[in-house]
Amino acid sequence: MKKFQFLLLDAGPIITLFELGIWDEFLKRCDVSISQTVANEAKWASQEFEDVRIDLESYKDKVNIFDIEPSTAKSFLDKFNELYKAIIHAGEKETLAFLCNSSEQYLLCSGDKAVYQVLGLLGKGEQSISLEEILDQIGLTQSRLGRQYTKKFREIWIHKGQTDSIQNKGFI
Numbered sequence: 001m002k003k004f005q006f007l008l009l010d011a012g013p014i015i016t017l018f019e020l021g022i023w024d025e026f027l028k029r030c031d032v033s034i035s036q037t038v039a040n041e042a043k044w045a046s047q048e049f050e051d052v053r054i055d056l057e058s059y060k061d062k063v064n065i066f067d068i069e070p071s072t073a074k075s076f077l078d079k080f081n082e083l084y085k086a087i088i089h090a091g092e093k094e095t096l097a098f099l100c101n102s103s104e105q106y107l108l109c110s111g112d113k114a115v116y117q118v119l120g121l122l123g124k125g126e127q128s129i130s131l132e133e134i135l136d137q138i139g140l141t142q143s144r145l146g147r148q149y150t151k152k153f154r155e156i157w158i159h160k161g162q163t164d165s166i167q168n169k170g171f172i
Contacts, residue, residue, distance in 0.1 A: 004030040011041040012111030013131045029138040033064040038091035073097045084170050087114040111148035113157040120161020121170045130154040
């Protein structure tokens with residue numbers, strides 16, 4: 001089976017994959033990149049669960065953890081109006097800026113409607129993918145995924161961002 005290439009993950013899918021106990025198998029089937037802020041968010045969020053501990057530092061040989069220049073993240077965020085700025089969290093800002101500045105065709109997986117909405121607004125909806133879609137494609141289908149990890153959820157929020165773009169909402 002060919003590995004899933006150029007995949008960016010937000011904190012939500014990482015936490016879910018650990019909760020489901022399929023993170024290690026997922027990494028065998030996917031080439032994953034994560035911003036340093038997302039890695040920190042996932043580790044912090046996992047402290048809320050007694051049975052889930054996430055230490056992505058121990059996966060450095062299997063996961064690309066990247067940093068971007070603060071000026072790159074700032075110039076990315078400066079494109080948006082206050083409404084959009086308010087919904088884009090730090091890890092998402094870095095990941096979205098990385099995707100938009102990359103020459104590679106990364107796919108971004110999140111569980112946050114803001115990520116998909118921004119991608120729709122930017123005309124980059126085709127660079128999004130739900131956790132449900134990934135797991136189906138790599139043979140790790142799960143019935144216990146939350147609604148925010150479904151294809152339908154992703155499509156709804158991509159469409160909302162596309163609508164905002166058509167109506168000239170979202171940008172300064």
